[in-house]
Amino acid sequence: MKIKGVKLSLAPMHYIVVIFFIALFVWSFFATGDGMFLYWGIPLSLCLLAIPLINSYSVGRQYVKLLPEYEAESKPCRIKQLGPVMEGKAVRVEGVVQAVKGKFINRPGYKIFDGSGTIVAQRSTPLDISIRVGDNIQVVGMVVRRFAFAGDYVVHAIGVKKVDTLTPLEMDEALVSSDTVKIKKYN
Structure with missing residues (x-):
């Protein structure tokens, strides 16, 4: 996916970590019957996807800004x-x-x-x-x-x-x- 010329992507490692934590929260829900595991666990697991995406965009945007300067000098x-x-x-x-x-x-x-x-x-x-x-x-x-x-x-x-x-x-x-x-x- 691209936003303003910056490629956003997640590494396979990110997906593995998110799937692990979602599975852990779902297993905890079924083991205890407490819905708070799903209520808090699923959004927090999705944050584990959002944070690397934001970082990827931020660093990629800086690279796009710096590239003309570096090519010139x-x-x-x-x-x-x-x-x-x-x-x-x-x-x-x-x-x-x-x-x-x-x-x-x-x-x-x-x-x-x-x-x-x-x-x-x-x-x-x-x-x-x-x-x-x-x-x-x-x-x-x-x-x-x-x-x-x-x-x-x-x-x-x-x-x-x-x-x-x-x-x-x-x-x-x-x-x-x-x-x-x-x-x-x-x-």
């Missing part, structure tokens, strides 16, 4: 360039999807390989498009640490789109800007 980078110098900066990374994780909880993560290295692009809401292993994608987002102060670097993906062709590795030097770390290749 992002710099094309190779994965090998992403590190402490690029932390907190907007980047544009292209690559081939090697793995897709987190769809069961509506927090997709894409392991991307561009020939120079691999990185994970994580997103807090589902995408409008279906991305599979082997797809060429372009990710616009911010370089952050996986955990607040520790862990490896990931790209918090604000925008993800499929592309037909990737920028060849020979274009590396053209993509390096003056404020990034240059890595010299020794053959």
